[in-house]
Amino acid sequence: MHDHLVNLLIFLSAAVVAVSLFRYLKIGAVLAYLFAGILIGPEVLMLIKNPETILNFSELGVVFLLFLIGLQLKPGRIWQMRMSIFGMGLMQVLVTGVLLSVITFYVFSMSKSASFIIGFGIALSSTPFGLQILQERRQLQTTHGQGTFAILLFQDLAFVPLLAILPILGNGGFASMPTWIELVKVIVILTLFVLVGLYFIHHFFYIIAESRVQEVFTASALLIVIGSALLMEYLGFSMGIGAFFAGILLANSEYRHELEVNLKPFNGLLMGLFFMAIGMSLNLKILLAVPQIVFLIVLSFMFIKAAVVFILARFFKYPHEAARNMAFTLSQGGEFAFLLFHNALSLNVFSDYQTAILNASVTLSMVMTPLLFNLNQKYFRTYREVSEKPIEEIPLDDVQVIIAGYGRFGQIISRLLRAENISFTILEHSAAQVDTARKFGTKIYYGDASKKDIVEVAGAKEAKIFVLAIDDYKNSVKTAKMLRQHFPHLRIVARARNRRHAMELMALGIEKIHRETYLTSLEVSKEVLLDLGIEKSEVESLLKRFQKYDEKILKRQTSFKDDQKKYVTFTSRANRDLEDILQADQNFDIEDLEDTEL
Numbered sequence: 001m002h003d004h005l006v007n008l009l010i011f012l013s014a015a016v017v018a019v020s021l022f023r024y025l026k027i028g029a030v031l032a033y034l035f036a037g038i039l040i041g042p043e044v045l046m047l048i049k050n051p052e053t054i055l056n057f058s059e060l061g062v063v064f065l066l067f068l069i070g071l072q073l074k075p076g077r078i079w080q081m082r083m084s085i086f087g088m089g090l091m092q093v094l095v096t097g098v099l100l101s102v103i104t105f106y107v108f109s110m111s112k113s114a115s116f117i118i119g120f121g122i123a124l125s126s127t128p129f130g131l132q133i134l135q136e137r138r139q140l141q142t143t144h145g146q147g148t149f150a151i152l153l154f155q156d157l158a159f160v161p162l163l164a165i166l167p168i169l170g171n172g173g174f175a176s177m178p179t180w181i182e183l184v185k186v187i188v189i190l191t192l193f194v195l196v197g198l199y200f201i202h203h204f205f206y207i208i209a210e211s212r213v214q215e216v217f218t219a220s221a222l223l224i225v226i227g228s229a230l231l232m233e234y235l236g237f238s239m240g241i242g243a244f245f246a247g248i249l250l251a252n253s254e255y256r257h258e259l260e261v262n263l264k265p266f267n268g269l270l271m272g273l274f275f276m277a278i279g280m281s282l283n284l285k286i287l288l289a290v291p292q293i294v295f296l297i298v299l300s301f302m303f304i305k306a307a308v309v310f311i312l313a314r315f316f317k318y319p320h321e322a323a324r325n326m327a328f329t330l331s332q333g334g335e336f337a338f339l340l341f342h343n344a345l346s347l348n349v350f351s352d353y354q355t356a357i358l359n360a361s362v363t364l365s366m367v368m369t370p371l372l373f374n375l376n377q378k379y380f381r382t383y384r385e386v387s388e389k390p391i392e393e394i395p396l397d398d399v400q401v402i403i404a405g406y407g408r409f410g411q412i413i414s415r416l417l418r419a420e421n422i423s424f425t426i427l428e429h430s431a432a433q434v435d436t437a438r439k440f441g442t443k444i445y446y447g448d449a450s451k452k453d454i455v456e457v458a459g460a461k462e463a464k465i466f467v468l469a470i471d472d473y474k475n476s477v478k479t480a481k482m483l484r485q486h487f488p489h490l491r492i493v494a495r496a497r498n499r500r501h502a503m504e505l506m507a508l509g510i511e512k513i514h515r516e517t518y519l520t521s522l523e524v525s526k527e528v529l530l531d532l533g534i535e536k537s538e539v540e541s542l543l544k545r546f547q548k549y550d551e552k553i554l555k556r557q558t559s560f561k562d563d564q565k566k567y568v569t570f571t572s573r574a575n576r577d578l579e580d581i582l583q584a585d586q587n588f589d590i591e592d593l594e595d596t597e598l
Contacts, residue, residue: 007048010040010047011048011273011276014036014037014039014276015032015033015036015272015276018033018035018036018039019032019033019036019272022035029272030126030275030366031367031370033272033275033276033279034275034276034278034279034282034366037276037277037278037279037280037281037282038280038282038284039279040276040280041279041280041281041282043280043283043285044284048280054273054276054277054280059239060226061269061270061271061272061273061274062271062335062336062339063226063229063239063243064225064243064266064270064271065127065267066156066159066160066240066243066244066247067225067228067243067244067246067247068247068260068263068264068267069153069156069244069247070243070245070246070247070248070250070251071247071248071250071251071260072247072251081146081150081153083316084146084150084316085150085151085153085154088147088150088151088154088312088313088315088316089150089151089153089154089155089157089158091312092123092151092155092308092309092312093123093124093154093155093158095312096119096122096123096304096305097119097120098119099119099304099308100118100119100122100123100301101115101116101118101119101120102115102119103119103300104119110354111349113349114344114350114354117162117166117341117349118341120158120162120340121336121337121340121341121358122301122305122333122337122361123155123305124155124158124159124333124334124336124337125151125152125155125305125329125330125332125333125334126332126334126335126336126366127155127156127334127335129332129334129335129366129369130148130329130330130332131149131152133329133369133370133373134149134329139325142322142325143318143322144318144321144325144326144329147313147322147323147326148325148326148329148330151309151326151330152330155334155336159240159340160240160241162336162340163240163241163339163340164241166340166343166344166347167347189235190245193231193232193242193245194245194249197228197245197246197249201224201246201249201253204220204224205220205250205255205446206435209255209434209446212429214448217258217262218262221259221262221263222266224246225243225246225263228242228243228245228246229242229243230242232245254434254435254438254445255445255446255447256445257427257446257447257457258446258447258448260457261447261451261453261454261457264453271335274335274338275335278335278338278363279363281359282356282359282360282363283356283359283360286353286356286357286360287356290357293357294360294361294364295364297357297361298364298365298368301333301361301365302332302365303331305327305330305331305332306327306328306330306331309326309327309330310323310324310326310327313327324376324380325376325377328372329369331365331369331372332362332365332366332369333361333362333365333366334362334366337358338359341355341358341359341362342355399423399424399458399459399462400422400423400424400463400464400465401417401422401425401463401464401465401466401467402424402426402449402458402459402465402466402467403424403425403426403427403467403469404426404427404449404455404466404468404469404470404479405427405428405449405468405469405476405495406426406428406433406437406442406444407433407469407471409469409516410426410428410467410469414426414442424443425443425444425445425458425459425463426442426443426444426445427444427445427447427448427449427454427455428444428445428446428447429446429447429448429449429475434446445458448475449470449475449479450475450478450479450482451482452482452486455482455483455486455487456486460483460486460487461487463490464491465490465491465492465493466483466487466490466491466492466493467493467494468480468483468492468493468494468495468505469495471497473497473498473500473501473504476494476496476497476505477501477504477505477508480492480494480504480505480508480510481508484508484509484510491512492510492512493514494510494512494513494514495513495514495516496513496514496515496516497515497516498515498516499515499554499557501515502515502554503557503558506555506558507558522546522547525543526539526543529542
């Protein structure tokens with residue numbers, strides 16, 4: 001136990017120092033993890049002497065990454081980008097993989113299986129590495145940013161079948177491809193997994209969500225990811241495939257946002273551990289012994305990858321500058337290559353020496369990518385600023401209004417917004433309410449609107465208005481505070497259950513507050529007075545004065561809401577004076593009450 005805690009302390013210390021330093025130098029966190037791993041590994045400081053054990057555990061990071069990738073694959077998003085994903089992305093993987101496989105087979109005289117794994121492994125770029133470069137420079141929404149994302153998305157999809165055929169390649173190569181009976185067996189297993197998952201996972205999360213215990217929901221998410229991974233591994237597939245399919249099954253689920261937010265910290269930490277383990281596995285002795293071979297491999301495959309991406313981007317009508325930017329972003333190897341090479345080593349497709357050279361080559365390509373990307377941006381760019389026009393947000397994510405709470409209040413608002421074709425997203429914390437609403441085609445998600453990450457994923461950065469229709473008083477105020485702190489640009493229109501609720505919201509600076517039964521009470525009062533024979537003009541004048549004076553009193557009461565004695569004294573005096581003023585039909589000034597000794 002003591003040794004594990006010491007190792008954990010070493011990992012955390014190395015991660016904190018390295019990531020902080022690299023971020024200060026404006027270098028990506030992935031590279032920081034790699035260097036931290038090299039530093040604490042058996043080749044340098046020797047603080048961690050058994051990186052293989054850490055690597056096996058850290059592969060859970062890839063499992064979580066694949067689950068989150070599957071979670072993002074909404075049919076609408078894929079359909080809109082179908083040509084870039086399944087056209088350009090498919091061609092990039094096939095052309096690059098075949099070219100590199102052929103070169104490896106004929107130049108380095110490796111076996112067909114090894115050449116295939118090397119070629120297609122290096123054809124895959126680093127998704128977190130590439131996206132991080134674009135996000136740090138705010139270029140993800142540019143033309144080249146969206147093109148890069150499309151290729152990375154297909155590469156993530158391609159990794160799944162590559163993992164699946166590794167055992168086949170390790171058991172005799174392509175000559176040992178399965179018979180049609182075995183293929184039918186694979187299809188049946190995957191079909192059963194999907195069908196059972198579609199029914200089971202939704203109802204499972206429905207029951208868990210009804211408990212409204214956040215820790216249980218998080219534990220359930222971990223259970224689904226790890227359970228699916230282990231189940232598919234038991235059936236003869238890779239753990240990544242199970243997690244990937246589980247993510248796809250939940251891509252259109254109302255629980256998607258909550259799952260994504262709950263699992264991202266685990267994925268981030270485990271992926272960091274994975275990169276550190278890769279760094280620790282880097283054999284510096286081999287790198288220093290044959291640097292010319294490593295540099296030859298790196299320069300060769302980076303040039304080939306960049307050339308293929310550039311040509312394909314131009315073929316698919318991307319502007320010249322966008323194509324060049326994509327080529328510089330996607331030229332490196334990625335984390336999937338590490339995993340493929342590691343699995344191939346365990347299947348005796350590669351030797352330790354070959355694996356060490358390949359890992360060193362991929363790592364070095366990742367080191368060179370930010371340097372080459374900065375060189376491209378500084379010297380090769382046509383214009384001073386990024387020239388491509390940012391692509392518009394996908395309609396599914398282009399939200400103008402976010403509604404928190406789908407009770408009677410939120411339902412009416414959503415129906416009127418839908419009638420005017422105004423895009424909106426609804427967040428609701430009741431699983432039963434979410435389940436009912438989705439049957440009618442409502443765009444609603446299960447999630448706690450008081451959490452910054454949930455609201456951000458729902459589109460808070462792009463939205464204009466936030467309708468606070470939460471029924472629970474404390475959760476409503478908590479949400480309002482979070483919105484004021486993190487999303488000050490949002491115009492908040494709030495529902496208040498009672499006067500105390502309204503005062504709490506008003507104290508936060510929210511001006512558009514609507515008390516739940518206030519207007520209804522005024523309408524009922526009007527009907528009663530009219531039925532009693534009072535003139536309509538007199539009734540309307542009375543109600544108008546009441547609304548005006550009551551709003552003034554409410555604002556003044558807000559300043560006394562935390563002082564019970566002053567609040568009661570002021571309210572009692574204000575109510576008495578208001579009754580007298582209404583009966584006398586005279587003007588009323590709140591300043592008269594402010595001078596009252598409280």
